[in-house]
Amino acid sequence: MDGLDLEVSRGECFGMLGPNGAGKTTTIEILEGLSIPDAGEMEVLGERWRGDGLSLRARLGVQLQETKFPEKLTVREVLTLFRSFYPDGPAVEETLGLVALQEKANARVGTLSGGQKQRLSLACALAGDPELLFLDEPTTGLDPQARRQAWEIVEGLKARARTIVLTTHYMEEAARLCDRVAVVDHGHVIALGTPRGLVASLVAEHVVEFAVETEDDLDEGALRGLPTVEGVSRDGAAWRLTVRQVHRAVPALLTALTARGLEPSHLTTHHATLEDVFLSLTGRSLRDE
Amino acid sequence: MSNPGVRPPLVELTLARVRELVREPEALFWVFVFPILLAGVLGLAFRSRPPEPLPVAIVAGTEAKSRLSALSEDPELDPRLLSEKEAQQALRRGGVVLVVSDDPVPEYTFDPVQPESRAARLAVDAALQRAAGRNDVFEAARSEVTEPGARYVDFLVPGLLGMNLMGTGMWGIGFSLVVARNGNLLKRFVAAPVRRSHLLAAQLLSRLIFLVPEAGALLLFAWLFLDVPVRGSWLLLALVSLLGALTFSGLGLLTAARPRTIEGVSGIMNFVMVPMWIGSGIFFSTDRFPAAAQPFIQALPLTALNDALRAVMLEGAGPAPLLPELAILVLWGVVTFALALKVFRWQ
Numbered sequence: 001m002d003g004l005d006l007e008v009s010r011g012e013c014f015g016m017l018g019p020n021g022a023g024k025t026t027t028i029e030i031l032e033g034l035s036i037p038d039a040g041e042m043e044v045l046g047e048r049w050r051g052d053g054l055s056l057r058a059r060l061g062v063q064l065q066e067t068k069f070p071e072k073l074t075v076r077e078v079l080t081l082f083r084s085f086y087p088d089g090p091a092v093e094e095t096l097g098l099v100a101l102q103e104k105a106n107a108r109v110g111t112l113s114g115g116q117k118q119r120l121s122l123a124c125a126l127a128g129d130p131e132l133l134f135l136d137e138p139t140t141g142l143d144p145q146a147r148r149q150a151w152e153i154v155e156g157l158k159a160r161a162r163t164i165v166l167t168t169h170y171m172e173e174a175a176r177l178c179d180r181v182a183v184v185d186h187g188h189v190i191a192l193g194t195p196r197g198l199v200a201s202l203v204a205e206h207v208v209e210f211a212v213e214t215e216d217d218l219d220e221g222a223l224r225g226l227p228t229v230e231g232v233s234r235d236g237a238a239w240r241l242t243v244r245q246v247h248r249a250v251p252a253l254l255t256a257l258t259a260r261g262l263e264p265s266h267l268t269t270h271h272a273t274l275e276d277v278f279l280s281l282t283g284r285s286l287r288d289e
Numbered sequence: 290m291s292n293p294g295v296r297p298p299l300v301e302l303t304l305a306r307v308r309e310l311v312r313e314p315e316a317l318f319w320v321f322v323f324p325i326l327l328a329g330v331l332g333l334a335f336r337s338r339p340p341e342p343l344p345v346a347i348v349a350g351t352e353a354k355s356r357l358s359a360l361s362e363d364p365e366l367d368p369r370l371l372s373e374k375e376a377q378q379a380l381r382r383g384g385v386v387l388v389v390s391d392d393p394v395p396e397y398t399f400d401p402v403q404p405e406s407r408a409a410r411l412a413v414d415a416a417l418q419r420a421a422g423r424n425d426v427f428e429a430a431r432s433e434v435t436e437p438g439a440r441y442v443d444f445l446v447p448g449l450l451g452m453n454l455m456g457t458g459m460w461g462i463g464f465s466l467v468v469a470r471n472g473n474l475l476k477r478f479v480a481a482p483v484r485r486s487h488l489l490a491a492q493l494l495s496r497l498i499f500l501v502p503e504a505g506a507l508l509l510f511a512w513l514f515l516d517v518p519v520r521g522s523w524l525l526l527a528l529v530s531l532l533g534a535l536t537f538s539g540l541g542l543l544t545a546a547r548p549r550t551i552e553g554v555s556g557i558m559n560f561v562m563v564p565m566w567i568g569s570g571i572f573f574s575t576d577r578f579p580a581a582a583q584p585f586i587q588a589l590p591l592t593a594l595n596d597a598l599r600a601v602m603l604e605g606a607g608p609a610p611l612l613p614e615l616a617i618l619v620l621w622g623v624v625t626f627a628l629a630l631k632v633f634r635w636q
Contacts, residue, residue, distance in 0.1 A: 032480055034480055068474060070305065072309045073308060078305075080301060081301045081302065081305050082481060084297065084300075
């Protein structure tokens, strides 16, 4: 990370959105007191990391990107263990309820699904009733249903005015959960704002995607000249236009294609998302490794 | 919110380790069953038997018949008539330990390195001399020792106990730490408000909890079924075992201080343990090694532990004569602990 200057307020859910390797985990581990930055200053809950930082750690909840809890222990035993580390916190049963794991309380960790393990990890982060919660890629590797379940839990925490810092490379996740998002790439923050504000900052808020079989006669210049088109990119036969006004751009596009004797095999439009923000800023997709 | 039913973290951490071990059938086998099986099998294989007569060959010829009857007189000899060629072949293959030639004054062919061959030479010579008319000046009285405490199994059991203390100390602590490091669990613990000293102390405590049934099972089995004696005090035996367990916990902690993978720690463990399996007198006495190797062998922690265990169990030694061995164990324990804490990788 380089030249990172961020401030997160109490009660806020702050997201760091970026592709793998962007430096999100490094940043969050520095904040968690697990890594030491080469240079720079930071304060967590008004304190700085000193020594083993036990008193500060007691106020934080941490979920690492991947933690393998002992497979032979039960869910309740793992959570009871973590609860014992904290001077204060809700009863184990209450935390199990928060992450919807009551039914699995006596199941061994080794028998849990990926989503259940992730929820156990979240429960351990909540064991000490933290003022500030760090979630590193909380839904990576989960199926869509497990992901939505995790989102509901985080939304429940937001409703209880916890401060949350999370990292993700899913734009839907950032858009749905975060009050503010820092878009991170190659160790730099390249955009910062509310998810809605970031999308609005795009000149062209709409995206038109289409594909044509033969594209010999089609060139970028011709498409760029169409009304309200701001950007053109292609990936083989797949084209992607960013446009200000769909109702003006699409008829003009179809006319232009017909004039060249081309028929699109596929055409969709959608409102721009954070994914498009990232694409317009870096020229790459978030999922590109 | 805060509730008084919460146990202290050290207790919870120790409980977690004990639960993990108890729920691991393979671990239970290696810790409890394997040493007993080994003691049972080896005890059976090397059980005390009435001494077997020594097989000797008499080369067929003119003298053979009278010599055969002379040697048959001695119950400790098992003579057989063979041709010159067969006799030499049997000697080479270990079928006989000595060959008596057919010359008027016999020639003995034997391997002086083998104790059995040397014993056979003395017995054969005495029998033939007597048959030729020599009169013994006196006949010494015989007093045979076959009491428990001097058999191979008596030598073996303290060695197996030492080996077990080494194995479980090193694998038990080393494996669980590396698995926890590899799965980010150590890092997750560090991110929680728990003292690092508690994390390590829980490993030691769970080790000590297991020491009692582990050492107890082997000793009880040996005592009940193999008649292995414990001549010294059980308390001293317990204390020596405890010290041994702690020393090898330190060594286990040090081997597991850095590696990130099971493969990595297994390599180091074997590198550390193999010399002691061979050199520290588990299965045979350390006296078998040449003098030049002795300083190295005597400095190994398992040698010190085995020697101390044997002294207490077989010789009934008190604490005073054990001091050098105990000092070696303490030294290893303290140095490995200190070093492990210094270089330990938490993430």
